[in-house]
Amino acid sequence: MEVEKLKYWLDLTRQYAAESFWKEAFSQETNPFLSSGHIQNLSLAPKGGSSECFPRCDLYKYKDKLFVEAELPGMAREHAAITLKGKQLTIRGHYSTFKPNLTYFLKERCDQSFEKNINLPFRVNHHEIQSNLDKGLLTIILPIISEEEAVPIHIEHSASAEASHQLQE
Template sequence: MELEKWKELIKMSSQYQNQDFWETFISPENPGHNKKHSFSGLEQEKINRFLSNQDIYPRCDMYEYNGNIKIDAELSGVCINDIKVSLVQNELIIKGKCSSFHQHLRYYLKERHSRSFEKVLTIPMPVDKYSIETSFENGILSITLPISFQEEEVIPIFVKSE
């Protein structure tokens, strides 16, 4: 998977590897060239996604089921005490750390990383923040956010004239 991401980035960046591109891209004499050669939104998004840890860990599914927004986050090997979940306005934040390194062991292969993580998910609709439920089983953190069907209170504001 990681190798495929590198191949995609290298392929995408190859068009920007010739000397002429970089000379016109950074040329102070002709700032109009910058617009012509700037990265498109899609290319910039791919680069940002490639460099971002948020896209990688933890992997999540978000879906609607029985009047709830359900989120399943894959957190294998993470201790439940190392997971923090919070809801800030319409963003669900999953933070934690996974530690797989043990100092007293002699490693011959070490592929599992010890790291801190943070994943921010934008919740697509209002939820009842007082009825959120969570569970953690077999390395899957499940979060249930009941959809709020209540109309938000509209408070009229009267404009005073001078």
């Protein structure tokens, strides 16, 4: 079991090295892990067998919609689940790459469960959310609920207002 953990950590370090993770992390003047606008949910330690860095996602706004794109290569849509609670979008799934009755000479793709939590910057209309999984790219379209503008209310002066003011004295 310890060997599996070691393999997992080696895979993570290879992934981060390939992305120049450490170079980018230490080249910024401010702490990138606390930056509210660019890096979120970055965690090197898996939580409950999942990794916050997987799947890789993009979150962007186009016109009046938020788009989330997540890389899920080789995953069938029935093995993925998407939930929305408040302004937190969660993508869960399980990769199963092991095939019984085969003799493996190289096995780098491991079975893994994942859970990715994404904090949305806007409230969305949960009745009109659309999602699609095509060629390993999960796309979720979330229509933004526009915040109502403040409407000024005119306060009228009346005799009853004067009477209530006199009662308070």
